[in-house]
Amino acid sequence: MTVVRDPALAADARRERRFFLSLSLPALFIVGLAAILPILWIIRQSFLTTAGEYTVGNYQKVLSSGLTWSALVTTLELSLGTLAACILLGTPLALALASVRPRVANVLMAFVMLPLWTSILVRTYGWLVLLRRDGLINAALTGSGLTAEPLPLVYNFTGTLIGMVHYMLPLFLLPVYAAMRDIDPNLIRAAASMGATLRQVIRTVILPLSAGGIFSGSIIVLIYAIGFFITPAVLGGGKVNPLSTRIERTLSTFQDWGSASVLGILLLVLMALIGVMLLAARRLVAQNTVEAPHA
Amino acid sequence: MLEAYPQNRLARILLWSFAALVMAFLMLPTLVVVPLSFSASNLLEFPPHAYSLRWYENFFGSATWMAALRTSLILGTLTALIAVPFALLACISMNRLGGKTAAIIQSVLLTPSITPGILLAIGLFFVLAAQHLIGTLFGVLVGHVVLAVPVACIVLLPALARFDWNQVQAARSLGANWARAIGGIIVPQLRISLLSATLMAFLTSLDESVISIFIASGRNSTMPKLMFLSLRDQIDPTIAAISTLWTVIVVAVVLIVTLRQKS
Amino acid sequence: MKSLAITIESVHKAYGSYVALDDVSLDIQAGEFLTLLGPSGSGKTTLLMALAGFVRPDSGKLLLGDRDITRLPPNKRDIGIVFQNYALFPHMNVLANVAYPLVLRKIPRAEARQRALDTLARVKLDGLAERNVAALSGGQRQRVALARAIVFEPRVMLMDEPLSALDKNLRETMQYEIRRLHDHLRITTIYVTHDQREALIMSDRIAVMNSGRIQQIDTPQRIYDRPSTRFVAEFMGEANIVAPGSARRIDGAEPSRETLMIRAESFHLDAKLVGGNGVALEGILRAKAFRGENWLLTLALDGGQEVLVCIPAALAGGCAELAAGQRMTAYAPAAKVHAIPGATA
Numbered sequence: 059m060t061v062v063r064d065p066a067l068a069a070d071a072r073r074e075r076r077f078f079l080s081l082s083l084p085a086l087f088i089v090g091l092a093a094i095l096p097i098l099w100i101i102r103q104s105f106l107t108t109a110g111e112y113t114v115g116n117y118q119k120v121l122s123s124g125l126t127w128s129a130l131v132t133t134l135e136l137s138l139g140t141l142a143a144c145i146l147l148g149t150p151l152a153l154a155l156a157s158v159r160p161r162v163a164n165v166l167m168a169f170v171m172l173p174l175w176t177s178i179l180v181r182t183y184g185w186l187v188l189l190r191r192d193g194l195i196n197a198a199l200t201g202s203g204l205t206a207e208p209l210p211l212v213y214n215f216t217g218t219l220i221g222m223v224h225y226m227l228p229l230f231l232l233p234v235y236a237a238m239r240d241i242d243p244n245l246i247r248a249a250a251s252m253g254a255t256l257r258q259v260i261r262t263v264i265l266p267l268s269a270g271g272i273f274s275g276s277i278i279v280l281i282y283a284i285g286f287f288i289t290p291a292v293l294g295g296g297k298v299n300p301l302s303t304r305i306e307r308t309l310s311t312f313q314d315w316g317s318a319s320v321l322g323i324l325l326l327v328l329m330a331l332i333g334v335m336l337l338a339a340r341r342l343v344a345q346n347t348v349e350a351p352h353a
Numbered sequence: 354m355l356e357a358y359p360q361n362r363l364a365r366i367l368l369w370s371f372a373a374l375v376m377a378f379l380m381l382p383t384l385v386v387v388p389l390s391f392s393a394s395n396l397l398e399f400p401p402h403a404y405s406l407r408w409y410e411n412f413f414g415s416a417t418w419m420a421a422l423r424t425s426l427i428l429g430t431l432t433a434l435i436a437v438p439f440a441l442l443a444c445i446s447m448n449r450l451g452g453k454t455a456a457i458i459q460s461v462l463l464t465p466s467i468t469p470g471i472l473l474a475i476g477l478f479f480v481l482a483a484q485h486l487i488g489t490l491f492g493v494l495v496g497h498v499v500l501a502v503p504v505a506c507i508v509l510l511p512a513l514a515r516f517d518w519n520q521v522q523a524a525r526s527l528g529a530n531w532a533r534a535i536g537g538i539i540v541p542q543l544r545i546s547l548l549s550a551t552l553m554a555f556l557t558s559l560d561e562s563v564i565s566i567f568i569a570s571g572r573n574s575t576m577p578k579l580m581f582l583s584l585r586d587q588i589d590p591t592i593a594a595i596s597t598l599w600t601v602i603v604v605a606v607v608l609i610v611t612l613r614q615k616s
Numbered sequence: 617m618k619s620l621a622i623t624i625e626s627v628h629k630a631y632g633s634y635v636a637l638d639d640v641s642l643d644i645q646a647g648e649f650l651t652l653l654g655p656s657g658s659g660k661t662t663l664l665m666a667l668a669g670f671v672r673p674d675s676g677k678l679l680l681g682d683r684d685i686t687r688l689p690p691n692k693r694d695i696g697i698v699f700q701n702y703a704l705f706p707h708m709n710v711l712a713n714v715a716y717p718l719v720l721r722k723i724p725r726a727e728a729r730q731r732a733l734d735t736l737a738r739v740k741l742d743g744l745a746e747r748n749v750a751a752l753s754g755g756q757r758q759r760v761a762l763a764r765a766i767v768f769e770p771r772v773m774l775m776d777e778p779l780s781a782l783d784k785n786l787r788e789t790m791q792y793e794i795r796r797l798h799d800h801l802r803i804t805t806i807y808v809t810h811d812q813r814e815a816l817i818m819s820d821r822i823a824v825m826n827s828g829r830i831q832q833i834d835t836p837q838r839i840y841d842r843p844s845t846r847f848v849a850e851f852m853g854e855a856n857i858v859a860p861g862s863a864r865r866i867d868g869a870e871p872s873r874e875t876l877m878i879r880a881e882s883f884h885l886d887a888k889l890v891g892g893n894g895v896a897l898e899g900i901l902r903a904k905a906f907r908g909e910n911w912l913l914t915l916a917l918d919g920g921q922e923v924l925v926c927i928p929a930a931l932a933g934g935c936a937e938l939a940a941g942q943r944m945t946a947y948a949p950a951a952k953v954h955a956i957p958g959a960t961a
């Protein structure tokens with residue numbers, strides 16, 4: 059039996075829905091105005107000459123420039139290098155933190171999160187102080203006789219990578235730590251009782267069960283790393299130029315809005331590509347199980 | 354978690370030594386600036402030979418730095434005052450609409466937090482340039498609000514999901530209109546989360562640098578913009594003093610929020 | 617002449633393809649205490665929330681007195697509600713909770729305070745006015761919720777399983793007190809429960825619901841003794857539904873042609889206690905159990921159907937000697953035998 063809906067009541071239902079929708083409008087408006095419109099504007103600007111006429115010249119200019127491709131390579135090197143370092147440094151740290159009592163772990167986590175609450179500029183300054191030729195680390199190295207000459211640690215790729223890893227590591231750590239905390243300790247006891255060694259437990263129980271956390275952490279790292287600006291701009295000393303600093307220089311120094319926009323679109327495309335790859339990778343992670351030994 | 358392996362002492366010692374090194378790596382840059390800020394010397398020497406407060410005096414005596422501090426505090430306050438109510442209303446909306454509609458609204462609202470700052474910055478630069486709003490407080494404010502809205506939503510959305518909607522219905526049945534139900538029932542009960550959201554929004558603005566670098570200028574320069582410029586040009590210990598103050602303020606704010614949440 | 621307080625006219629509500637309320641109509645007299653009784657998921661809450669204005673019907677009409685409230689927002693309906701989880705405001709103390717509807721109605725502070733205190737006294741919560749809601753016991757919260765729902769003298773009061781969270785003793789006390797409060801204030805009340813005993817004890821009338829439909833509306837006694845559907849008969853207690861042909865009149869040989877409902881406690885083992893127009897059921901004793909105040913016998917009728925027979929211990933002279941497997945007859949007086957209209961067993 060279908061009952062005819064009372065049109066007045068149906069109208070009331072629609073009105074109520076509109077009311078709840080309208081509560082989102084201020085927030086949606088500001089996002090539209092200050093995030094979505096700007097991105098659309100970048101697309102528009104990429105097709106305009108300085109005089110405001112339509113052109114594809116910006117694309118020709120940018121895509122034929124060797125600087126663009128080296129910026130792209132640098133972006134990828136920095137992002138993947140940061141990701142690799144985060145996985146290598148962060149996973150053991152998360153394991154250590156997850157293996158102590160929650161009270162102790164919470165205190166340690168507070169210290170680990172300290173950088174997250176420190177301004178990126180404060181941290182960048184800290185790294186300058188530590189990594190300069192006459193900085194703390196080089197003083198320690200030469201002072202102890204480990205190296206004769208101060209090492210070039212900053213205003214180059216190494217320094218930029220160090221700064222970026224330092225920024226991303228707490229962001230990576232959070233989901234990984236949460237995933238490892240959620241593992242039922244009885245699973246590890248069970249594996250141990252069946253004779254698994256520590257190495258086997260880590261490989262066959264702990265890592266597979268925290269794969270979701272490692273994956274989320276990796277997504278976060280990549281999303282932030284691809285467009286990272288402050289660290290390369292300061293710790294790169296002008297010699298490390300991923301897309302972000304190239305965009306800034308094209309816009310501020312050369313006042314070339316069109317080319318800057320094309321570089322911005324390149325960054326967007328890169329984000330989209332990585333997004334697609336991550337979605338594909340998530341499928342794999344979802345299927346990630348430890349295989350039974352083959353006969 | 355690894356107590357099932359009491360015999361693997363070596364592995365444990367290795368793991369913890371490694372963890373300690375990584376933790377030192379994380380904390381070192383924040384901590385190293387503190388003694389430096391009290392140095393009496395021009396040079397970035399460590400540890401300093403003599404101590405003084407000259408870099409703090411330098412900071413508080415500088416009209417440029419003071420103007421930037423003022424701008425940053427005003428921007429942070431305005432950002433929080435605008436972003437949090439917007440986010441609260443949007444979260445109520447998503448909570449009530451549910452389903453696909455809520456998912457769409459949420460993904461739109463979270464866009465700014467996954468868009469690279471540099472893209473938001475240049476896009477906003479173009480838009481504001483077309484309206485001749487470059488260098489205005491308003492321009493930077495818009496940019497900061499759009500970054501703070503998702504941050505506030507991430508705090509408020511789960512809080513609202515835990516909230517017992519029957520209470521709003523009770524208030525409504527007792528005679529409250531929507532405005533009173535939101536203001537008199539939802540807001541007071543989410544006060545802890547609203548406080549967190551406010552401080553997070555404030556910190557988001559305070560800490561934002563990329564949009565400020567492109568949009569803010571002259572009198573309206575923010576602290577992060579000035580710090581960025583001085584890091585590129587010259588690095589004297591005034592920055593260390595500012596960094597120390599900055600960190601102390603932020604850590605204090607975070608501690609207040611965390612402790613209030615616990616109580 | 618009694619006036620109608622609430623009229624529900626052909627209310628229909630579907631969630632997607634699931635029909636939660638199917639053409640529900642109900643008239644409630646002013647001052648009446650009506651209970652909606654039904655199993656979980658039968659649509660009781662949905663109907664209550666439609667009256668309160670939180671569920672919008674697809675079609676149908678709701679009247680309060682002669683005022684159409686179908687499209688009125690909840691805050692304009694003047695209905696007091698006791699929610700299942702009480703929905704007290706944890707950021708207000710007891711007094712502020714109870715005074716809240718008065719404050720909304722812009723009643724002067726002093727008067728609002730006095731009225732709230734009076735109402736708290738009425739529900740026996742004097743002295744707890746300044747208490748924090750979180751510091752109250754379940755029963756006290758229940759009373760605060762009650763006070764908050766009546767303090768503004770609404771025309772109608774709705775209660776959704778208000779006692780389900782309380783333990784048994786407290787529940788019985790509160791059943792009595794809620795009814796006493798109602799007799800005193802005479803606020804028209806719709807009360808929801810899935811507990812048939814509670815419904816029988818408290819109500820003027822009971823509306824039994826199942827799958828979004830009202831099965832029967834009647835006084836507790838008639839609902840119990842004269843169920844109009846098999847569902848009502850079985851929901852209201854240990855009911856035996858006897859298929860046509862299994863029973864016969866004591867003074868006749870003709871088997872009955874209707875489906876009969878006979879409650880287990882209506883049976884006697886002695887035909888003399890029943891009268892000639894009563895009903896006799898013959899079969900084999902399958903099992904017997906002593907339950908303290910009574911014996912419970914399981915009788916397998918010749919058609920194969922099993923019937924529960926409950927004999928009070930005081931009248932069960934011969935029960936102890938009965939042996940399983942033996943043939944026996946149970947008798948029920950005509951007054952306790954109810955033919956279910958239109959039912960096929």
Ligand SMILES: Nc1ncnc2c1ncn2[C@@H]1O[C@H](COP(=O)(O)OP(=O)(O)O)[C@@H](O)[C@H]1O
Pocket residue numbers: 631634636654655656657658659660661662663
């Ligand atoms: N908002 C809703 N969306 C979908 N189905 C619902 C909703 N509310 C109630 N229902 C369904 O309607 C039926 C009746 O629910 P309800 O009125 O709460 O039953 P009762 O109170 O008698 O236990 C249930 O099967 C329930 O699952």
Ligand SMILES: [Mg+2]
Pocket residue numbers: 660661662776
């Ligand atoms: Mg219910």
